[in-house]
Amino acid sequence: LIHVETLDNLVVSYIQTRGTVPLFWEQPGLNVGSHKVKMSREPSISSSAFTQHTRFLRQKYGRQVIINLLGTGVTGKSQGEAALSHLFQLAHHSCPWSSQSPHIVFDFHQECRGGNIDNLAKKLQPQIQDEINQFGFFWQKNGVVQRLIMIILAYNCLDCLDRTNRVQTFLGLERLGAAIAVMGSDAEGGVAKHRFQSKFEEMWKDNGNKISLIYAGTGALQGSKLIDGARSVGRTIQNNLLDNNKQEAIYTLLHGNLLNNYLAALSRSLLPQHLLYAPIAVLKATCDRSPEFSEIIPLKVSVGTYNVNGGKHFRSLAYKHLSLDDWLLDSKKNDIANSLVHTSDDPEDDRPPDIFAIGFEEIVDLNASNIVANTQWSENANSWGHELQKVISRDEEFVMVTWAQLVGVALFVFVNARHAQSVRHVNVRTVKTGMQGNTGNKGGVGIRLVVRNTSIAFLCSHFAAGQKEVNERNQDYNSIARKMIFNMGMPLWAHDYVFWCGDFNYRISQPRDEVISLVQRQEWGLLLEHDQLMVSQKENKCFKGFLEGNIQFAPTYKYDLFSDDYDTSEKARVPAWTDRVLFWRRRYEWDKAANWSSGSIVHYGSAPLKQSDHRPVLAIINVEGRVVRQDKMEEVYRSVVSSLGPSDCTVVVQCTSGSCGQELSDEVLEAVQEAMDDVGSLVTVRFVGTKILLTFDSSLHALQAVKHSPLKIAGYELSIELKTERWREQLEEEVALCTDSTTPLTNENITDPSQQHDPHLNGAIQQRKVFLKADSV
Numbered sequence: 085l086i087h088v089e090t091l092d093n094l095v096v097s098y099i100q101t102r103g104t105v106p107l108f109w110e111q112p113g114l115n116v117g118s119h120k121v122k123m124s125r126e127p128s129i130s131s132s133a134f135t136q137h138t139r140f141l142r143q144k145y146g147r148q149v150i151i152n153l154l155g156t157g158v159t160g161k162s163q164g165e166a167a168l169s170h171l172f173q174l175a176h177h178s179c180p181w182s183s184q185s186p187h188i189v190f191d192f193h194q195e196c197r198g199g200n201i202d203n204l205a206k207k208l209q210p211q212i213q214d215e216i217n218q219f220g221f222f223w224q225k226n227g228v229v230q231r232l233i234m235i236i237l238a239y240n241c242l243d244c245l246d247r248t249n250r251v252q253t254f255l256g257l258e259r260l261g262a263a264i265a266v267m268g269s270d271a272e273g274g275v276a277k278h279r280f281q282s283k284f285e286e287m288w289k290d291n292g293n294k295i296s297l298i299y300a301g302t303g304a305l306q307g308s309k310l311i312d313g314a315r316s317v318g319r320t321i322q323n324n325l326l327d328n329n330k331q332e333a334i335y336t337l338l339h340g341n342l343l344n345n346y347l348a349a350l351s352r353s354l355l356p357q358h359l360l361y362a363p364i365a366v367l368k369a370t371c372d373r374s375p376e377f378s379e380i381i382p383l384k385v386s387v388g389t390y391n392v393n394g395g396k397h398f399r400s401l402a403y404k405h406l407s408l409d410d411w412l413l414d415s416k417k418n419d420i421a422n423s424l425v426h427t428s429d430d431p432e433d434d435r436p437p438d439i440f441a442i443g444f445e446e447i448v449d450l451n452a453s454n455i456v457a458n459t460q461w462s463e464n465a466n467s468w469g470h471e472l473q474k475v476i477s478r479d480e481e482f483v484m485v486t487w488a489q490l491v492g493v494a495l496f497v498f499v500n501a502r503h504a505q506s507v508r509h510v511n512v513r514t515v516k517t518g519m520q521g522n523t524g525n526k527g528g529v530g531i532r533l534v535v536r537n538t539s540i541a542f543l544c545s546h547f548a549a550g551q552k553e554v555n556e557r558n559q560d561y562n563s564i565a566r567k568m569i570f571n572m573g574m575p576l577w578a579h580d581y582v583f584w585c586g587d588f589n590y591r592i593s594q595p596r597d598e599v600i601s602l603v604q605r606q607e608w609g610l611l612l613e614h615d616q617l618m619v620s621q622k623e624n625k626c627f628k629g630f631l632e633g634n635i636q637f638a639p640t641y642k643y644d645l646f647s648d649d650y651d652t653s654e655k656a657r658v659p660a661w662t663d664r665v666l667f668w669r670r671r672y673e674w675d676k677a678a679n680w681s682s683g684s685i686v687h688y689g690s691a692p693l694k695q696s697d698h699r700p701v702l703a704i705i706n707v708e709g710r711v712v713r714q715d716k717m718e719e720v721y722r723s724v725v726s727s728l729g730p731s732d733c734t735v736v737v738q739c740t741s742g743s744c745g746q747e748l749s750d751e752v753l754e755a756v757q758e759a760m761d762d763v764g765s766l767v768t769v770r771f772v773g774t775k776i777l778l779t780f781d782s783s784l785h786a787l788q789a790v791k792h793s794p795l796k797i798a799g800y801e802l803s804i805e806l807k808t809e810r811w812r813e814q815l816e817e818e819v820a821l822c823t824d825s826t827t828p829l830t831n832e833n834i835t836d837p838s839q840q841h842d843p844h845l846n847g848a849i850q851q852r853k854v855f856l857k858a859d860s861v
Contacts, residue, residue, distance in 0.1 A: 186215065361821075366724055439498070444465070444468065536711040
């Protein structure tokens with residue numbers, strides 16, 4: 085912004101925006117010398133957020149030209165950037181406004197190698213010259229607008245620091261020259277123009293340093309090998325070792341600090357972003373009344389677990405008639421076909437699942453190299469993920485939310501395509517339990533997400549092995565349950581539902597021959613009396629409060645490969661139900677109905693896949709989801725605000741008749757305090773001149789105290805008023821500060837023509853579904 089009072093009160097300005105790639109991605113592990121990029125959500129899940137982001141920019145700034153500065157090399161350091169850039173281009177192409185927003189790909193490091201900034205003029209500028217000519221700038225003379233900005237240049241990069249600084253400075257100087265031209269001959273003179281440009285470059289350099297300090301902990305890179313080398317080392321240390329507190333500060337700014345993690349989890353599931361900054365008492369009271377503004381919707385969740393013994397085979401060559409379909413899609417149907425009686429006629433039982441969570445153990449060999457490397461991505465897991473999506477999409481389309489791996493444990497979460505745009509707050513965590521928590525050969529992987537307005541955590545674990553190591557397995561469970569803390573300190577038990585699957589390795593405490601005899605007679609009840617998991621659960625040593633389906637299938641471990649025979653090796657392991665699926669539901673204060681339940685188990689069984697020494701297990705569970713009606717939620721929120729009173733919980737007591745000019749005696753003060761003690765507990769009593777400020781432990785007590793006004797004591801008449809009488813308006817003003825307050829630079833009305841009604845929301849709007857295919861990356 086340039087404001088020159090001496091030149092006809094001239095005001096000239098232009099706008100450039102900058103930001104990282106608006107998809108869900110992260111840089112895991114140590115990042116030294118190269119940029120590791122992992123997509124934390126699949127493109128189908130990211131598309132809704134991408135569309136909302138581009139709609140916001142379009143509404144605020146009008147038409148834009150996107151300048152993509154990411155690397156494009158498919159090998160070497162920029163390989164991760166190239167994949168991200170490709171997905172960025174796909175997402176932009178699928179956006180409703182892509183045809184009006186050119187997407188220019190300019191690999192800065194490749195095109196300006198060796199600090200050759202002159203290539204910006206030779207290679208980048210010709211690609212966007214037409215847009216630059218339309219770009220324009222704001223020009224006002226003597227209070228009269230002469231020109232408006234027509235197009236905004238938007239820059240996207242990985243960290244949006246050094247590359248962005250240089251390109252924005254270059255194009256900013258180009259616009260500065262055009263702006264100086266409209267100022268007339270006085271400004272175009274050599275000295276004035278040089279001073280403008282010199283000051284401009286200095287400001288951009290300072291701006292780049294300040295942004296870099298906030299984001300990376302050092303100043304911006306400037307082309308000097310000595311300075312840039314020192315700053316690069318500083319960034320590496322800062323970003324990899326000292327970044328936790330900075331991230332927590334960012335979370336606090338974005339989401340508020342509710343202190344109570346359980347209330348935070350519920351509030352973030354139910355309430356819009358800006359209301360999270362309301363007082364804790366308001367949030368708690370609003371959430372407690374959530375049944376008034378939310379509706380129950382059915383959710384069917386299928387959870388499977390399979391120890392694949394390091395296997396890469398999706399099906400057995402010797403048993404070609406058996407496939408993953410028999411485990412994931414047809415397990416219930418096959419059980420019914422093999423059963424003489426079918427007792428369920430509920431049509432809801434035959435509805436396709438809404439969510440699939442599929443866990444694997446030993447998805448890679450548990451050898452020393454994989455354990456030491458702490459493998460978090462493998463070709464095995466990646467291949468299984470693609471195959472799973474193909475299989476479960478046989479009848480209805482499913483999209484992958486995300487997947488995670490800890491050495492041999494991997495967990496994949498998919499949602500039915502109709503829920504793809506309603507998935508939020510996805511987060512991944514891993515916990516090691518091998519060698520006292522130091523290695524990942526044993527441990528757990530967790531994925532949490534919010535579907536509609538229901539928070540769910542999925543876990544897959546591999547516990548300690550061995551026939552007698554029951555205590556070690558119980559310790560593994562407790563360690564994972566305690567340490568599985570997601571972003572912003574979100575504990576496991578703060579979710580509405582927890583689904584936990586895996587190879588828990590609990591055995592049957594009976595001799596092998598007796599166990600095999602009971603298995604052959606299908607005496608499941610007698611065997612389960614000695615099942616270590618059930619015994620430990622009854623003793624509250626593990627899985628307290630969890631439910632499991634009725635086990636009516638043979639033990640899933642340990643088989644000879646490609647056989648139905650239990651272990652015939654020298655070790656002759658005792659058959660056991662090592663592979664299990666359990667679930668837990670959080671019960672809130674308002675869930676007092678007699679018919680409340682954790683959920684109903686539609687199916688629990690195993691499948692006869694023979695390419696591993698384990699048999700896979702699948703549980704299908706019907707649960708209650710929640711969807712918020714925004715109009716009703718706002719009504720409840722306003723009602724709560726009106727009923728709770730001011731957050732400072734303070735009233736002012738002062739004399740209105742009697743000897744008001746004199747200080748009140750100690751007897752009068754004691755009488756006032758005794759009268760207020762009957763209203764509620766006093767936290768502090770303060771004296772300001774002739775006024776008494778009483779602070780209660782609750783805002784409701786402050787409202788009740790006002791009802792006792794006037795208070796007549798020893799010939800005095802004392803009024804009682806709220807210290808903050810405009811508390812409703814004040815709260816609205818504070819919350820409004822947390823909403824988007826940016827003044828739009830355009831009057832364009834942006835609508836997405838593909839929006840449609842979702843029957844599950846009773847008329848609420850469902851965002852446009854965009855499915856991106858990125859198999860070529």
